[in-house]
Amino acid sequence: MEFLVKSGSPEKRRTPALVVGVFANRSLSESAALLDQACGGMITSVLRRGDMEGETGQVLWLYDLPNISADRVLLIGCGKAEALNEATFARILAAMTRALQQSGAAEAVSYLCELAVKQYDMQWKLQQSVLVIEDTLYRFDQFKQKKEDTKRPLKRVIFGLPTRNNLPQGEQAVREASAMATGMRLTKDLGNLPGNICTPSYLAEQAQQLARTYTDLAVSVLEEAELEALGMQALLAVTKGTEQPAKFIIVEYRKGEAKDKPVVLVGKGVTFDSGGISLKPGEAMDEMKYDMCGAASVLGTLLACAELMLPINLIGVIPAVENMPSGKATRPGDIVTTLSGQSVEILNTDAEGRLILCDALTYVERFEPEVVIDIATLTGACIIALGHQGCALFSNQAALAQDLCEAGQQMYDRAWEMPLWEEYQEQLKSNFADMANIGGRPAGSITAACFLARFTKKYAWAHLDIAGVAWKSGKEKGATGRPVPLLLRYLLNRLHSRAHG
Template sequence: MEFSVKSGNPEKQRSACVVVGIFDRRKLSAAARVLDKASGGVLSTILRRGDMDGEKGQTLWLYNLPDTLCDRVLLVGCGKEREFDEPAYRSVTATMAQTVQRSGAVEAVNYLTDLPVKGRDTLWKISQAVTVTEDALYRFQRLKSKKDDTRRPLRRIVLSVPSRSDLLPGEEAVRIAAAVSVGTRLTRDLANLPGNICTPAYLAEQAVQLKKTYKGLKVEVLEEAGMEKLGMGALLSVSRGSAQPAKLIVLEHRGGKKDRKPVVLVGKGITFDTGGISLKPGAAMDEMKFDMCGAASVLGVMKACAEMMLPINVVGVVAAAENMPDGKATRPGDVVTTLSGQTVEILNTDAEGRLVLCDALSYVERFTPDAVIDIATLTGACIIALGHQATALLGNHSPLAHELLNAGRQSYDRAWELPLWDEYQEQLKSNFADMANIGGRPAGTITAACFLSRFTKKYHWAHLDIAGVAWKSGKEKGATGRPVPLLMQYLLNKAG
């Protein structure tokens, strides 16, 4: 999809389609009023007839509007004007994109970016228009023998800005949002692949492919022998029951000054999670291919950073393994020694994400990081606590947590902070090792983070549990690409 920005009146646009908003009770938006005046009141007449009243999600096509240069006009219902907020803006933008795509128009000039959204400026609306449109039109058809191809797909959207002085900043907003969308698409593509294709080795191959595409990226893949030599007993305990060898994948984007400490992102990459010997129930187990969404988001962020040549140092680490039951698989009650030297009693082999992450979190100390953020589909308890709306955020450094929360609000990829109090650490006590890998049912998301916190004493760290937001179930089953927008906004803010 090609996006651009333009300043000008809607009636003067030579385009296959011009899109304007209509508020509830047939109230014309500013751009719609201009079209109405130019056409001699045609819009007002049509609305008075009752063809449309402006309810959110309504659409109406108009053809051959007098004294305009476009082929057709799409009216999009925006709901009540006083209630038009961020979710409403995102919703009507998605409706616009899907409606134009179905129409056969290959281009459109979008005046929804002129709609007033409380607390948001033009650049935010431009950025959201790009990312929401890309999200709304995303389809994963790689594995279908017959593709559901759109007859004449939408190829170009022009986004309206108020004045010529907004053109340059608008173009920069488009460039950044397009790069974020490229990274998000990679994340979704990887996460939607089944476990028989997207193995730890496949993730490593994708990292190498990124290096070939973006010469500034550096990639290293650590094999099981190297991890064994380092002493990564926790990570290797997870892959022991699988025919697929584990991989530790390290990507480096050095866009900042050499002496600047990097931000390190660590992704959980369980390419399929049966639960191991602590076998999961069969229902919806196919969705455990999404247990590598943390890893996929790290690869997506690294691609976006390289795409926009972000002037900051970022290191991405993917701890990739498959969790399978086998004669060699780790048993409940086994004790393993982590890279940090701490020992763990594995009471439940389905709490494997924290085992691959803890060794990766110890490994990244060598980068002397400015901050470390891990991303993981870690706990079902997160879905019980926060549903499918918010990412859970926990950490050991309040300023880092606040920066991430703010980035989530800016990008509308929101997170919510949970407490990480010392009292919760009591639940991880073990009679046979330094700690257990589970802490019981109460506060499961928090005790999982407590476990990880024991491996992050030497740097500022935050944990993002994305179990509730990384994919959707049901009719719209598939990966969402979250939290790539949140992470990219955080990095953009760091880069200034």
């Protein structure tokens, strides 16, 4: 999909399809009013007949309007103007995209970015437009014999801006969002792949393929023998029950100053999680192919940075494993020694994500990072706490937590900070090792983060538990591509802050 920004009056725009908004009670948006004036009130006349009330998501096509250069005009219902928020704006954009895709128009010009969304500027609306359009059009059908092909698909969307002065910022906003959408598409594709295809080895191959496509990326992969020599017994405990070998993937993107310490992203890469000996219930176990969405989001973010050629130093680290039961699998009660030297009593083999992450979080000390952020579908308890609206955020540095929350809010990819109070550490006590890998049912997502915190004392660290936002279930089942928007916006904000700091 190609996205452009142009200025100019809507009635003069030559295009197969022109999109404007209509509010509740048939009130016209600014551009709709200009069109109505140009065509002698025909839009108002049509609306008076009751064909459209302007309820959110309603659509109405108008053809061959006099004195209008566009072939057809799409009216989109926007609901009450004073109630227009982030969620409503996304619904409007999705309705527009579906109507355009079915129309046969290869190009469209949208004036929906003129709508006033509380607390958000034109750049935000442009970026959300790109992301929602791409998300609405996304299909994962590579295994289907009959694909949902559109004979004349939408190929180009032009966003109409008020004046030429808006174009430079608009172009930058669209460029960033397009890179973000490309990263999200990779994240979704990897997440949606089944576990028999997307194995740890496949993830490693995809990282290597990225490095072949983007020469600014360098990839190295550590094999199990190397992990054994390093002393990553916690990670290797998870992979004992499977025939799929573990892979420890390191992707380096170094386009910042040599003296600049890197930001490190650590992504949980459990390509399928049966729970191991602590076997999960059979219902919805197929969705455990999504347990590598943290890893996928790291690759998606790196891709977006490479697309934008951002002048930063960024390292992605992905411990990739499969968690399966077998005669060789780790048992509840087994004790392992982590790369940090601390011992862990594994009381539940289904709490495996923290075992691979703790060794990865120790490993990244060698990069002398400025910031480390781990991203993981870590706990079901996170979904109980926050549902599917936002991810849980934990951090050992208040400023880092604030920056991530702000980035999430900016991209409508929200995070909510949770506590890491010392009292929660009591739940991880073990009679036989330095710690247990679970802390019981109370505060499950918090005690998981507290476990990770024990391995992050040498740097600024944040943990994003994305179990509630990485994929959708039900009829819309599929990976979401989150939290790539949050992560990329955080990195862009860092660059902006440095440039103006």
